[in-house]
Amino acid sequence: MKVISITQPGAAEVLALQERDIPEIKENEVLISVKAAGVNRPDIIQREGKYPAPDGVPADIPGLEVAGVIDESNHPRWKVGDKVCALLSGGGYSEFVKVSGDQCLPVPEGLSxxxxxxxxxxxFTVWTNIFDIGQFQSGNSVLVHGGTSGIGVAAVQMVSAMGGKxxxxxxxxxxxxxVSKLGAELAINYKVDDFESxxxxxxxxxxxxIILDMIGGDYTAKNINLLQVEGKLIMINAMQGRMGQVDLLKVMSKRLTVTGSTLRPRDSDFKKAIANNLEKHIWPLLADQTIIPVVYDEFPLEEAAEAHRMMESSQHIGKIILTV
Structure with a gap:
C-alpha cells in the first residue's frame, strides 16, 4: 500500500510517498480501505518531531482520522463493505489502516x-472536552478560541445545536x-478587538x-477573568505558549476548574464511550443537516506536503482533507 511517511523531523517537504505492507488485523479490529483522511494540527507537530506516536502505532505515518470501506473485519458490528469513519491514534495517511472497530462510526446518511x-x-475532541469534562448543560455559554479551525467549527455547531450560546x-x-452563520452569537476578531472586554x-x-482553549500563553489570565462562578477552563493545546498566568485567588473565590486533555493516548474503551454518545446525540444532527461538515480544501494523498503548508498558513476555514 502507499503511505505518506515522515522521513525526518522538519518542514512539510520531509513528507514522502512510500510503499508499506498492508497491516494485519487482530481480534476486535477492522481493516479500512481509506477513501479520505483528515489533516489536523497534531499531524504538523508530529512531523516536526514534537508529538511522538503512542506505542503500537506507526511512528512515521501521521493521520488521526479516516473514512472508507471495511475491507476485513474481526469486529461483531462491522462487515466487509460497510462505510465507516474512524478515529485513529496514527497512520491515517495511507491506503489501508487497521483500528479497533469500537472507534468506528457509520458514515452519516447523505455525507461523502x-x-x-x-x-x-x-x-470526538469536542465531545470529550465540552460535554464530558465541561459537563455542558443546555443554556450554558461557551467561549471557543480558534472558531474557524476544524475543532472550532465543530464546537460552534455542536454547542448551538445542543442549546448553548x-x-x-x-x-x-x-x-x-x-462562524456567525454557523451559530456563534458573538465572533471576535482578536487582531482588532480584545476578546475579554x-x-x-x-x-x-x-x-x-466553559472555555475551550487551544491557544494558551497570555490568553490564560483573560480566560480566568471571563469565567463565571464554577466555570471550567479546558485546555487542548498551547499554540501561543505552555506557560500562562493564573490568579489563584480568582480560581478559589469563583471555585473554578482549570483542566485539559489529550485524546490520542487514551484507550479504545474510552474512545468507544465517546463514539456511542456521538452516534446517539450528534450523528442524527449531521444526517438532517442541523450540523454540516465544513471542508475547506482537499488534496491527493501524494500532495500531503501542500496540505500541511495550507494548514500552517492558517488561511483555512474548517477541515483540510487528503483523498486516496
Whole structure:
C-alpha cells in the first residue's frame, strides 16, 4: 500500500510517498480501505518531531482520522463493505489502516467520504472536552478560541445545536461572518478587538460557563477573568505558549476548574464511550443537516506536503482533507 511517511523531523517537504505492507488485523479490529483522511494540527507537530506516536502505532505515518470501506473485519458490528469513519491514534495517511472497530462510526446518511473524514478527530475532541469534562448543560455559554479551525467549527455547531450560546475568537472579519452563520452569537476578531472586554460587554460582565482553549500563553489570565462562578477552563493545546498566568485567588473565590486533555493516548474503551454518545446525540444532527461538515480544501494523498503548508498558513476555514 502507499503511505505518506515522515522521513525526518522538519518542514512539510520531509513528507514522502512510500510503499508499506498492508497491516494485519487482530481480534476486535477492522481493516479500512481509506477513501479520505483528515489533516489536523497534531499531524504538523508530529512531523516536526514534537508529538511522538503512542506505542503500537506507526511512528512515521501521521493521520488521526479516516473514512472508507471495511475491507476485513474481526469486529461483531462491522462487515466487509460497510462505510465507516474512524478515529485513529496514527497512520491515517495511507491506503489501508487497521483500528479497533469500537472507534468506528457509520458514515452519516447523505455525507461523502470526504465529509465523513472531517469528523472523527474534531467531534470526538469536542465531545470529550465540552460535554464530558465541561459537563455542558443546555443554556450554558461557551467561549471557543480558534472558531474557524476544524475543532472550532465543530464546537460552534455542536454547542448551538445542543442549546448553548457560543462566543468565539477568529483572525479576520471574513472568518467572523462565517462562524456567525454557523451559530456563534458573538465572533471576535482578536487582531482588532480584545476578546475579554468584548465578551464582558456582551454578557453585561457575567462572562461564560466553559472555555475551550487551544491557544494558551497570555490568553490564560483573560480566560480566568471571563469565567463565571464554577466555570471550567479546558485546555487542548498551547499554540501561543505552555506557560500562562493564573490568579489563584480568582480560581478559589469563583471555585473554578482549570483542566485539559489529550485524546490520542487514551484507550479504545474510552474512545468507544465517546463514539456511542456521538452516534446517539450528534450523528442524527449531521444526517438532517442541523450540523454540516465544513471542508475547506482537499488534496491527493501524494500532495500531503501542500496540505500541511495550507494548514500552517492558517488561511483555512474548517477541515483540510487528503483523498486516496
Amino acid at each position: 467520504f470526504i465529509e465523513a473524514a472531517s469528523l472523527p478527530e474534531t467531534y 457560543v462566543f468565539t475568537t477568529v483572525g479576520s472579519s471574513e472568518k467572523a461572518d462565517f 468584548e465578551i464582558k460587554e456582551h454578557t453585561h460582565k457575567k462572562g461564560v460557563n
